[in-house]
Amino acid sequence: MDFIYTDFTFKYAPWPAYCLFNITTKATFNSMEISCWDVLALSCFAALAFLFKLVTLLRSGGSNKFPPGPKPWPIIGNMNLIRPPPHRSFHKLSQKYGPLMQLKLGSVPVVIVASAEMAKQFLKDHDHIFCTRPQTAAGKYTGRNYSSFLWAPYGPHWRLWRKICQSELFSSKRLDSYEYIRMEEMKALMSSLYASLGKPIVLEKKLSCFTFSLMSRIVLGKRYFNDSRYNKSTLHVEEFKKMAQEFMKLHGAFNIGDWIPWLEFFDLQGYVRRMKTLVKNFDQFFDFVYDEHKVNREREKDIFEPRNMAGLLLELMDDPNLDVKLTYDSVKALTQDLMVGGIETTSSTLEWAVSELIKHPHLIEKATEELDKVVGRERWVEEKDIPQLPYIDAIMKETMRKHPASAMLPPHAALEDCEIGGFHIQQGSVVLVNTWSLGRDSRFWDCPEEFRPERFLGKEIDVKGNSFELIPFGSGRRICPGYNLALKMVSCGLANLLHGFKWRLPENMKTEDLSMEEGCGASAPRKVPLVAVLDRRLPINLYQNVC
Numbered sequence: 001m002d003f004i005y006t007d008f009t010f011k012y013a014p015w016p017a018y019c020l021f022n023i024t025t026k027a028t029f030n031s032m033e034i035s036c037w038d039v040l041a042l043s044c045f046a047a048l049a050f051l052f053k054l055v056t057l058l059r060s061g062g063s064n065k066f067p068p069g070p071k072p073w074p075i076i077g078n079m080n081l082i083r084p085p086p087h088r089s090f091h092k093l094s095q096k097y098g099p100l101m102q103l104k105l106g107s108v109p110v111v112i113v114a115s116a117e118m119a120k121q122f123l124k125d126h127d128h129i130f131c132t133r134p135q136t137a138a139g140k141y142t143g144r145n146y147s148s149f150l151w152a153p154y155g156p157h158w159r160l161w162r163k164i165c166q167s168e169l170f171s172s173k174r175l176d177s178y179e180y181i182r183m184e185e186m187k188a189l190m191s192s193l194y195a196s197l198g199k200p201i202v203l204e205k206k207l208s209c210f211t212f213s214l215m216s217r218i219v220l221g222k223r224y225f226n227d228s229r230y231n232k233s234t235l236h237v238e239e240f241k242k243m244a245q246e247f248m249k250l251h252g253a254f255n256i257g258d259w260i261p262w263l264e265f266f267d268l269q270g271y272v273r274r275m276k277t278l279v280k281n282f283d284q285f286f287d288f289v290y291d292e293h294k295v296n297r298e299r300e301k302d303i304f305e306p307r308n309m310a311g312l313l314l315e316l317m318d319d320p321n322l323d324v325k326l327t328y329d330s331v332k333a334l335t336q337d338l339m340v341g342g343i344e345t346t347s348s349t350l351e352w353a354v355s356e357l358i359k360h361p362h363l364i365e366k367a368t369e370e371l372d373k374v375v376g377r378e379r380w381v382e383e384k385d386i387p388q389l390p391y392i393d394a395i396m397k398e399t400m401r402k403h404p405a406s407a408m409l410p411p412h413a414a415l416e417d418c419e420i421g422g423f424h425i426q427q428g429s430v431v432l433v434n435t436w437s438l439g440r441d442s443r444f445w446d447c448p449e450e451f452r453p454e455r456f457l458g459k460e461i462d463v464k465g466n467s468f469e470l471i472p473f474g475s476g477r478r479i480c481p482g483y484n485l486a487l488k489m490v491s492c493g494l495a496n497l498l499h500g501f502k503w504r505l506p507e508n509m510k511t512e513d514l515s516m517e518e519g520c521g522a523s524a525p526r527k528v529p530l531v532a533v534l535d536r537r538l539p540i541n542l543y544q545n546v547c
């Protein structure tokens, strides 16, 4: 059986992108005639794009140096090329063409997976065929020539990363040893929220400070961020946040050059230029961090014992017994994956959870009732309390169902030809699993657009890749290596946000006015950041416990 080829046109994209894709789909697959106007439009656009690239290249010489300092982050061009975001467009197409659909984007066959049964076929039954990544500009530039964990093709290098993560970086012993950091940072977040009691706060700002500081201490060994302007030894939290957001946006964007290789050179949307700038900025920051680690290691020499992930990676670089030699560049690539992978995803999940709860205040009542019963009002929630808090767990799962931080899994690719559901899948096909669609499958979820944590109570649905109707972290070989850490951060963070504060919207704003629209980017964050007002719930002395 062969796929139905849909004529996928970028209805919402601006005219030039629409024109380019229309020409390619027409010419390659539907054998329709290309009008001379199409060709003329494309040629004019390509000439203009080339000129634009030349001029910007000449003008930008040397302006991308790190640190950005007090200068605003350079935003080049309009990121929001496709409206609505791709997972929504694909969801609509899947509703029309079925849970397994193939599009030809330019010259690349792209398989869109939109049901739990099909996701299981790709990520479990045929995982050995679909566990690699395609070659894209993001992998080449931000993934440092496919050497990062996220972009490494399936093979010895990727297997080494997985082994290091399982046995060293994310082993349960190591994660337990970081519990005090998680608690300290959580208390620092609570103190910072307390300082703004009664005033409208932009929650996302507070949450990203929390996740940045936490990940920085776990991965790099200390807070490399502060709240004052940039100085020599630390990076302003806003600067790194913009870098992480840029990373997520570039990974969620549709780069025309990935699908129509002869257009790659032109970098029509400017994404490649942005990726190169981004990596330069990451590099200069990580160079600074690793230089400091090297000096410490040299000073402590014989007694040096790595206490954080960066220290461990430095040690492994010198290990002659590894199957693959680790280069400094690939170590920086993994550090980048760990930092970026854990920041936006966790803060966006927490922000969505609180937004849904503010929209449905009766759920907050249920959650706080549970917290008062299990934890009481004399202390903060600790990680050991989480197994006794099923309602908090249900809220977290419901948030991950309705607002998965990875609305589509990063692309997988077929290592060989194979047949799934009676369809032939060609070697090299790109596979996109739409987790956003899985969470809206009405065969599994009653009223999927409603936020109802109760649907998880008493059910054995986990988020660790075993229940295919809910796979926020993916499944199979490529499952997120940081999911245990992420679950600890999200569940304990959410429990304390509800335990410590009463939440409401600013004066004159009704719950109906609270927008739940998604913005662009791989983590599908809120389009408009949540602004909320907080009141205290616990004894005053608990909030003054700043680390």
Ligand code: HEM
Binding pocket: 149, 150, 151, 337, 338, 339, 341, 342, 343, 345, 346, 349, 404, 405, 406, 409, 410, 472, 473, 474, 475, 477, 478, 479, 480, 481, 482, 483, 485, 486, 490
């Ligand atoms: C709520 C938080 C998080 C979510 C929703 C999430 C989700 C995901 C997803 C969906 C994938 C891709 C799976 C696939 O390709 O099938 C992934 C991969 C990855 N994640 Fe996470 N993640 C989260 C937190 C973290 C954290 C805390 C870290 C590290 C500190 C991390 C590091 C990574 C890395 C390195 C990969 C690449 C793995 C590979 O390609 O083999 N993530 N994550």
